[in-house]
Amino acid sequence: MLVTLRELLTKADAGNYAVGAFNSPTLESARAAIEAAEELGAPVILSHAEVHNEIVPLEVMGPILVEFAKRASVPVAVHLDHGSHLDIVKQAIDIGFSSVMIDASHMDYEDNVRTVKEVVAYAHQRGVSVEAELGVLTSSGIGGEETKGGHEISPSEPEDYYTDPALAKDFVEQTGIDALAASFGTVHGIYVTEPNLDFERLAAIYENIQRPVVMHGGSGLSREEYVQAIRRGVRKINYYSYAAKAGAHAVKDYIDRTANLFYHDFTAVAKEAIKNDVKKAVEMFTLQGGGNSEAGRI
Template identity: 75%
Template sequence: MLVTLNENLKNAEKGNYAVGAFNSPTLESVRAVIEAAEELQAPIILAHAEVHNEIIPLEVMGPILVEFAKRATVPVTVHLDHGSSLEMVKKAIDIGFSSVMIDASHMNYEDNIRIVQEVVAYAHVKNVSVESELGVMTSSGLGGEEMHSELIHGDYYTDPLVAKDFVERTQTDALAASFGTVHGIYITKPNLDFKRLEEIYRNTKRPIVMHGGSGLSEEEYIKAINAGVRKINYYSYAARAGAQAVKEYIEKENNANLFYHDFTVVAKESIKQNVKRVINIFLNKGEVLANGEA
């Protein structure tokens, strides 16, 4: 069933868990995520990142995400990830998305506020939830979705007091905060500032969104959820799992006849198992499929 981000995160707040947001730029990844969620009977967020328009345009993938969400037996939010403009947000809402992210975090503070206010005003009258970002979320440079190349440190983290002012003035529904995660594949162990995260959550009284949510340990996920994270963006490690499964399949088959459709089946199953594992962690019940890195 298609639900708003507010609906999904309100339940997450009551249950002290996080809802996984899975960027799904291919049909195989969409099917993998939906199947994983339905097998676990867990709520999820199907997301389309604007940067993935180069893989498949929003106009093509958007209606597919909405249709899968409507048919699902679990609550599914369809979300625009890292929308860059009001025009892109309007396009997603017109397609039927129930949630949008406007990312103006690279702009100066007042411009960020102004653009988020515009999006909130437009989206809320259409019963669409809004996520925005404060602070700098960088990329490891390996599988990341943003162009920042430097690794983040304290100077880039979200200020809890500034976050309070930001939320009060914008009335954003969820806040993407920077506290030590990065987009892409980790090349060094992340240094997460959980105390800062707790202060952001306490000051804003809003669900906190973790971007760059792939590749953390189970303990780090749980600590983040207990500190106020209610939405976790997860993509890079699931995509890598699918690619690795295809690579192993090709090596195993050696010189046998290979067909592209076989690759999609192998990739989907690997992505599905990877997603099931992290959903189990995000539900914060102590039930995981296997040990090790998520």
């Protein structure tokens, strides 16, 4: 069933768990996320990242994600990830998305607030949830949904890049967003060194904003790091790179051991591998990550 992000995260906040948001640039990844959620009886978020328009355009993939959500036996939000401007936000809403992210974090603070307020006014009038970003969420340059390759960098960034808890309070109060993507030490893509997460900062952000916190760059952490983040207010965890990597490795293994190769078999192999990886993530976020292990069950 199609629901809003606000509905999912309100329940997650009450139950002290997080909902996984899985970027789905292909049919296989979308099916994997839905099947994993249904098999576990857990809510899920299907996301389309604007940067993935080069793989499958929003106007093609968007309606598929919405239809999957409507037919699902579990609550599903369909979310635009890292929308860059109002035009693409409007496009996603017109398609039927129940949630959008406007990412104006690269702007100065006043322009970020102004841009987000414009999106909130448009989206809330249409019953659509809004996520926005404050701080800088960097990329490892390896497999991240916001990059297509590049050099390896450390996930440790100067403190100036992190979200300021006091500014976060003002940002939420001015914009009226439903969820805040905060920077506290995670990165997009594949970790090349051990992550260094600032949990004290995260707790202060959550306490100040009284809203669900979103963790981008959510794949590749340890179970304990997920638990600690959820206990400190993370209610939505974006997860992509490691699931995509699992699918790719499964296809490679299949090619290495199979004589007669057909492309359609690759898609089936990739879907199963992605689903298995997504199930592990959902179990950590929704079923075991929070204080109530049954809270995320439907």
